[in-house]
Amino acid sequence: MKRSLVILIHLLFVASLQAQPMMSQRLDASIIVMDLKAAQVKLNSLIETHQALILNSSTSGAYSNARQLTLLLSTNQAGFDAFRKELPALGTVRRFDLNTRDNQKEKESIEMELGFYKSQREVYTTEMTKLDPSARNKNYETMWEKARELDQRIFELEKRLLNRKQETSAWEVSLSIEEEHGEPLESADWDFVNMPGLETMVIAVENPKKGVSDAVYAGGGLRYMFTRGKSYLNLQVLKAMNTSSGDSTTARDMFVYGWGSDFYARYFGRGQNQFFNLYSGFVIGGTFMTSETINRHVMHVNPHIGIEIFKNQYMVLDTRVGYFLPLTEKQNQDFRGLTHNLSFNFVF
Known part of the structure; x- marks a missing residue:
């Protein structure tokens, strides 16, 4: 009875993971501000409030003389929605692009493409068995080269598919804040x-x-x-x-x-x-x-x-x-x- 209960819980957990929406969203924003230091203080407050993770950060020089700040942030969906709403208040928006990717559909597309290349590889394998490799047959050499190309393509697709299977959902914010120069x-x-x-x-x-x-x-x-x-x-x-x-x-x-x-x-x-x-x-x-x-x-x-x-x-x-x-x-x-x-x- 106890073992059956454990199996049931495991199956429900797997089913819940599969039911989760595998969506990735990325916001690319560029904002012009009058005072970079003041904008950075507000931005740090946003990052702390929404517990965003800084993946990459760079400035155009020393902090005291910085004219541009570039950040790549990772957050959850609630934090992502908050950044979309609050970032325009920092200054004048020059670019504000939102990109959404459905990881599940991309995974299915990779699986379909992978199945096609594998079927093509099987056809080449079958045809190559009918030829004598020791006879220096030109057709055999051509088919062997095609088979190697298919193997390489299959390897790349399997690697991409593995990465997609490990992904569930992700929310990233790529932000560039530039101080108004004044000229x-x-x-x-x-x-x-x-x-x-x-x-x-x-x-x-x-x-x-x-x-x-x-x-x-x-x-x-x-x-x-x-x-x-x-x-x-x-x-x-x-x-x-x-x-x-x-x-x-x-x-x-x-x-x-x-x-x-x-x-x-x-x-x-x-x-x-x-x-x-x-x-x-x-x-x-x-x-x-x-x-x-x-x-x-x-x-x-x-x-x-x-x-x-x-x-x-x-x-x-x-x-x-x-x-x-x-x-x-x-x-x-x-x-x-x-x-x-x-x-x-x-x-x-």
């Missing part, structure tokens, strides 16, 4: 895109001079954005709004061209929000100013601050306010002033 260019995303678009522009001249400059120039043109960072080329045609038709000396038309680059704010989403991303930047280029009697060209710079009203992977709608600064003394006095732009770009 403006490093905050930009330099992935190239093809996004043409339209742009309006208004210049409110600060000190218009009679016979030289108008109080307001307005118009529009094209803006071609070629990186998501974002960098772009623009070309606008502006008209004087208040100049009379009989005025032959005041600049009536302005042809403005330039190259611009914008940088997202570190503390307001780094450009990853769908609505209201704050940014600052500049445009540097040239301006052709024409009237009935004068045709001149000046270089200019236009620093600005703006907001992306709406953005997704297909389009960007943004507005910005800046200050138009011609780089020659005379035109700087007569044409400098506030600018306003409204732009719309789309993937082409």
